[in-house]
Amino acid sequence: MLRTFxxxxxxxxxxxxAPLLLSGDLNKDLSLTNLAINKKFExxxxxxxxxxxxxxxxxxxxSKPFRDVFDRNRFIKKFEEYINPKVKxxxxxxxxxxxxxxxxxxxxxxxxxxxxxxxxxNRQGGIWYQLKRYELEMAQILGRxxxxxxxxxxxxxxxxxxxxxxxxxxxxxxxLMSERDSNSNLSYYITSISCIESLIExxxxxxxxxxxxxxxxxxxxxxxxxxSGGKEPHKCRLSESE
Numbered sequence: 001m002l003r004t005f006x007x008x009x010x011x012x013x014x015x016x017x018a019p020l021l022l023s024g025d026l027n028k029d030l031s032l033t034n035l036a037i038n039k040k041f042e043x044x045x046x047x048x049x050x051x052x053x054x055x056x057x058x059x060x061x062x063s064k065p066f067r068d069v070f071d072r073n074r075f076i077k078k079f080e081e082y083i084n085p086k087v088k089x090x091x092x093x094x095x096x097x098x099x100x101x102x103x104x105x106x107x108x109x110x111x112x113x114x115x116x117x118x119x120x121x122n123r124q125g126g127i128w129y130q131l132k133r134y135e136l137e138m139a140q141i142l143g144r145x146x147x148x149x150x151x152x153x154x155x156x157x158x159x160x161x162x163x164x165x166x167x168x169x170x171x172x173x174x175x176l177m178s179e180r181d182s183n184s185n186l187s188y189y190i191t192s193i194s195c196i197e198s199l200i201e202x203x204x205x206x207x208x209x210x211x212x213x214x215x216x217x218x219x220x221x222x223x224x225x226x227x228s229g230g231k232e233p234h235k236c237r238l239s240e241s242e
Contacts, residue, residue: 021052021148021165021212023203038112046154047082049115050204051095054146055139060101070109079116084156087179093117095149099132115151117160118179127177130186131162134223142166152200159238161196164226165211171226172215178238192219192227192234199238 022037039048075092083090093115098108107113121128139145148163158179165172176191176199183189194217197203205212211228218230 021146021163021205021209022050023206044154045082045156046152047079048150048152048200048202049095049112050148050150051113052146052148053096054144055097055100055102055135056144057140057142059136059139061099061133061136062101063099070111070114075111075114075116078111079153082153082156083116083158084179087118089119090116091119091122093122093128095151097132097135097147097149099129100136115160116153116158117151120182121160121177121179125184127175127181127184127186127189128160130184131175134186135162135164138164142168144168148205150196150200150204154200159199161191163193163196163205165209166226167211169226169228170211170214171220171228172211173220173223173226176238186223189237190219190223191237192217195219195234195236195238198236 037048037050041047070092072092076090079090094108094113095115096103096108096113098113117128120126123129135145135147144167146165146167148161148165150161152159152161159176160178161174161176163172163174172193174191174193174196175186175189176196177189181189193205193212193215197205205216207213207216214229215227217233218227219234220226
């Protein structure tokens with residue numbers, strides 16, 4: 001285990017500085033105009049959105065309030081057939097970090113980057129909000145971090161995940177949460193890459209990546225002690241039956 005890192009670039013192999021973290025199946029769907037992958041699965045009630053980016057020590061934090069500059073009707077229509085109808089209020093949350101000065105409004109408020117999320121997770125104090133601050137904090141401390149940020153909904157059950165990778169120290173940390181979660185402790189959501197892929201029943205990450213190939217089944221000890229691999233597989237908190 002190594003104490004870890006951070007830096008940033010954005011989704012895909014279209015940026016030469018960005019390491020190839022996403023699986024080949026997802027990379028095939030990338031275009032030069034989209035910053036996030038959005039996939040519908042025909043014949044199912046399933047939707048997947050994934051973004052890959054990098055943060056660095058030079059990327060600052062801003063505390064501007066979220067601006068409702070996107071088309072909310074189009075946003076709701078995009079997801080209304082997938083999300084849990086029992087949840088009465090959904091925020092438009094960003095896959096790509098939207099509290100950094102690195103990206104402008106065209107990126108963070110574009111429909112490709114917005115996903116539905118309960119306010120308890122998304123707003124100040126919520127775990128997704130904490131993770132955005134955490135990414136930037138680690139970038140300031142360690143210099144660079146690569147991030148894969150994702151959303152998956154199937155039969156009305158929404159889950160959210162973030163995977164941070166430090167190339168220099170060959171370490172990683174993963175976080176996974178569901179729409180029903182309310183715990184505000186970051187450590188509670190630490191998981192393994194294999195748990196995320198098992199839950200969404202797809203390979204999201206390129207197994208040929210040297211960090212992911214060795215640390216796929218292990219989990220970090222804490223938000224500041226990441227994993228470089230381990231003998232004991234991580235026990236998943238969330239499962240298909242939950």
